[in-house]
Amino acid sequence: MHSIPTSTSYELTQAGDRYFDGLVDKFSRSLYQAPRGELRLAMLDYLLPQMLHLTEQPVLDVGGGLGQLSGWFAERGHAVTMAEPSQDMLAHASAWHAERSAAGAWPVEQLRYLAAPLQLLPQQAPGPWPLITCHAVLEWLGEPEQAVQTLASLLAPGGQLSLMVFNRDALRFSNVVKGNLKKALSDQLEGKGKRQRLTPISPVTHDEMCQWAVNNGLVMEGVAGIRIFQDYLRHPSTEGSEQATLLALEKQYCRQDPHWRLGRYLLYTFTKPEADV
Numbered sequence: 001m002h003s004i005p006t007s008t009s010y011e012l013t014q015a016g017d018r019y020f021d022g023l024v025d026k027f028s029r030s031l032y033q034a035p036r037g038e039l040r041l042a043m044l045d046y047l048l049p050q051m052l053h054l055t056e057q058p059v060l061d062v063g064g065g066l067g068q069l070s071g072w073f074a075e076r077g078h079a080v081t082m083a084e085p086s087q088d089m090l091a092h093a094s095a096w097h098a099e100r101s102a103a104g105a106w107p108v109e110q111l112r113y114l115a116a117p118l119q120l121l122p123q124q125a126p127g128p129w130p131l132i133t134c135h136a137v138l139e140w141l142g143e144p145e146q147a148v149q150t151l152a153s154l155l156a157p158g159g160q161l162s163l164m165v166f167n168r169d170a171l172r173f174s175n176v177v178k179g180n181l182k183k184a185l186s187d188q189l190e191g192k193g194k195r196q197r198l199t200p201i202s203p204v205t206h207d208e209m210c211q212w213a214v215n216n217g218l219v220m221e222g223v224a225g226i227r228i229f230q231d232y233l234r235h236p237s238t239e240g241s242e243q244a245t246l247l248a249l250e251k252q253y254c255r256q257d258p259h260w261r262l263g264r265y266l267l268y269t270f271t272k273p274e275a276d277v
Helices: 024-032 035-051 068-075 087-102 118-124 144-154 168-177 181-186 206-215 240-253
Strands: 059-062 080-083 111-114 129-135 155-166 219-226 265-271
Touching: 035 068, 035 155, 035 219, 035 240, 035 265, 059 068, 059 118, 068 080, 068 087, 068 111, 068 129, 080 118, 087 111, 118 144, 129 144, 144 155, 144 206, 168 181, 206 219, 206 265
Parallel strands: 059 080, 059 129, 080 111, 129 155
Antiparallel strands: 155 265, 219 265
């Protein structure tokens, strides 16, 4: 029996988290150079100005990945600190940001980087922060509930937390649509976090998010579903006109019940109440 070379083996960290060193190209191809990635970014572009009160305040982008969200905020005048534990991701993001900055998208000093996991941010980026973003991170952590507590501790009174999570209920529904009936019935939906598979290890439900927010004194200001229709299409659209129609559909129903509940991702805005005077 041959052992698997370490270069193609992806183990969880001691904390039970999944990092993405060695997977930059796969991430870029699977998540952003494909219609679903384009739709996700288009929906964030549409929703974030609606769901957040943006005043060019400093932003802590937790688990910034390939750097798209950090770049989005930098382009809109925010000073951004991007925290990311994967050296590969950080190198990709900083190189891409440098290109954009050189082209005049934002001043180079507007972005700084922290090679740090979420658990170390209370020491390395304590804030308190007026705006924290944490998109598609919780589902890759061994202890997502603990992560919400950490994020809440970093938030300034009156501050906003933009949180996007991989929706466990949508994952179940998607498995049924694909014919994975036994897997859906057993509800064993989590990925193992090994090799190059990108099924999250800790998909989250809306009820869990509501409870974790309450436990940490956060108030939910809004929720939307991202990719509420696309992942269930029998024949994914490839033509530009169909993509445009699909985007219009997603925009129209992303915050309407019941459709938002089956978004592949759920996007939340939470606030930390001001202290009583």
